[in-house]
Amino acid sequence: MVVLLPIAFIPLLGYAVAATRSAAVDPGADLPPWAPSRRLLADGFWVALAVALVTAPFAIALGPLSGLIGGVHLWRVSDANVSRFYAELAAAFILALPWGLVMLLLMPHATNRFALSGRPADLFDVPAGLRSLRCDFATWNLAAAAIVTAWALGVACIGLLCVGVVPGIFYAILVSAHATAGLHSAPSATV
Numbered sequence: 070m071v072v073l074l075p076i077a078f079i080p081l082l083g084y085a086v087a088a089t090r091s092a093a094v095d096p097g098a099d100l101p102p103w104a105p106s107r108r109l110l111a112d113g114f115w116v117a118l119a120v121a122l123v124t125a126p127f128a129i130a131l132g133p134l135s136g137l138i139g140g141v142h143l144w145r146v147s148d149a150n151v152s153r154f155y156a157e158l159a160a161a162f163i164l165a166l167p168w169g170l171v172m173l174l175l176m177p178h179a180t181n182r183f184a185l186s187g188r189p190a191d192l193f194d195v196p197a198g199l200r201s202l203r204c205d206f207a208t209w210n211l212a213a214a215a216i217v218t219a220w221a222l223g224v225a226c227i228g229l230l231c232v233g234v235v236p237g238i239f240y241a242i243l244v245s246a247h248a249t250a251g252l253h254s255a256p257s258a259t260v
Contacts, residue, residue, distance in 0.1 A: 085180075085246045087112070093184060112183075112187075116180065120172075122193070135153070136156070173216065178249075179192045215248035219241040
């Protein structure tokens with residue numbers, strides 16, 4: 070699984086875009102069939118790039134923040150590697166909330182616009198995403214609640230239900246895609 074994850078991540082995101090598109094067009098329809106295609110790979114690539122760009126500032130901040138936390142010596146551990154691990158873990162937990170909020174603010178509307186239009190530029194149009202959020206806040210709030218709950222259940226599948234990480238993540242991505250399909254985008258500003 071570890072070897073295939075970097076390769077399988079892109080088609081999985083492409084399938085999430087296809088599921089979003091399908092649910093936006095016909096909410097009562099079944100999931101789209103899994104069929105490898107160029108569009109599946111292209112859509113997955115663009116979404117992966119958008120997620121990487123949103124995640125990059127937080128990933129860059131992880132090292133310096135863990136260094137600051139490690140310098141405070143909150144944990145009295147004799148092993149330097151364990152102490153460094155604890156500092157990195159604390160930094161990751163501190164950054165997880167703002168990272169998750171930024172992802173929830175930007176990605177659902179952007180993914181919905183991209184799924185419907187097929188234009189990669191829609192994934193990177195932050196002002197349009199924020200306008201859509203402002204115009205459709207109540208629906209976004211419900212979608213965000215569904216997305217967060219789905220990811221919490223997906224992660225719980227790892228340890229609590231002993232099902233595994235792959236089915237849990239797949240479930241979370243499909244619920245996120247369906248919740249995202251219910252969002253409405255604000256009209257683009259004319260230039």
